[in-house]
Amino acid sequence: MQWRERLNGCERVLIGLGEEWKLREGQKERKEQVLKAYETLYQWIKNKDYFIITMATDAVIFDTCLGSDRERMICQKKEMDIFPACKDADSEMLARMERVFPQREVPGDTRRQRIVAPCGNETWQQCSKACTKDIWEPGEIPDGICPHCGALLTGNTIEASVYIEEGYLPQWERYTRWLAGTLNQDTVILELGVGFDKPGVVRFPFEKTAYYNQKAFLCRVHRRFPQIPQELMGRAEGFMEDSVEWVNHNGIQ
Numbered sequence: 001m002q003w004r005e006r007l008n009g010c011e012r013v014l015i016g017l018g019e020e021w022k023l024r025e026g027q028k029e030r031k032e033q034v035l036k037a038y039e040t041l042y043q044w045i046k047n048k049d050y051f052i053i054t055m056a057t058d059a060v061i062f063d064t065c066l067g068s069d070r071e072r073m074i075c076q077k078k079e080m081d082i083f084p085a086c087k088d089a090d091s092e093m094l095a096r097m098e099r100v101f102p103q104r105e106v107p108g109d110t111r112r113q114r115i116v117a118p119c120g121n122e123t124w125q126q127c128s129k130a131c132t133k134d135i136w137e138p139g140e141i142p143d144g145i146c147p148h149c150g151a152l153l154t155g156n157t158i159e160a161s162v163y164i165e166e167g168y169l170p171q172w173e174r175y176t177r178w179l180a181g182t183l184n185q186d187t188v189i190l191e192l193g194v195g196f197d198k199p200g201v202v203r204f205p206f207e208k209t210a211y212y213n214q215k216a217f218l219c220r221v222h223r224r225f226p227q228i229p230q231e232l233m234g235r236a237e238g239f240m241e242d243s244v245e246w247v248n249h250n251g252i253q
């Protein structure tokens with residue numbers, strides 16, 4: 001169980017959630033499982049520098065503690081970090097430094113700002129004819145008719161005939177900036193439930209990220225496709241299991 005050790009010891013975690021996390025209408029029991037798994041993921045990563053990319057379009061994650069727009073990421077900056085040489089000082093010296101340069105908390109991102117959903121969000125609406133890039137939140141247009149052209153509104157997801165991507169692009173930029181900062185950093189990549197339905201969104205880019213960052217470790221869980229590419233042998237682990245159940249049975253440690 002290399003992944004658990006790596007996860008406990010790392011500072012950065014990249015999480016990809018695939019089709020196994022998508023909830024459909026009426027799946028009551030599955031919803032309970034998924035909610036429990038989100039809570040467990042939160043416990044695993046809450047004190048780490050992480051980013052989540054989800055292919056689920058149901059927006060359920062935003063109603064969990066992972067999606068909080070009030071709770072901020074812990075981001076503590078010691079003034080001592082500015083003087084790396086001080087880290088080698090003896091304990092008496094360190095204690096003195098702590099008094100002179102106390103640890104400061106600087107406001108970090110909200111948890112919601114660490115999630116990107118490139119396949120869209122079903123609870124948001126767009127014009128089905130894509131006459132405008134406007135995106136509406138639930139309840140903003142009660143009659144479901146586009147105020148610009150009179151066409152029906154539809155969910156702002158890749159299922160729309162023309163998908164208005166402006167809904168996720170600001171978060172995508174934040175994600176790519178974060179990802180660039182993981183290069184050569186000890187990073188655990190948890191790829192959960194991502195198969196070959198749109199592998200260009202998470203699966204292939206994650207393999208590439210793991211390949212180029214020699215300090216990265218990839219953990220891939222999928223009920224049918226947990227296979228690891230040859231080039232990542234020794235730096236990756238695969239588990240053939242439904243990824244939601246896998247998270248739940250591994251549980252909070």
Ligand SMILES: [Zn+2]
Nearest residue numbers: 127131146149
């Ligand atoms: Zn329209």
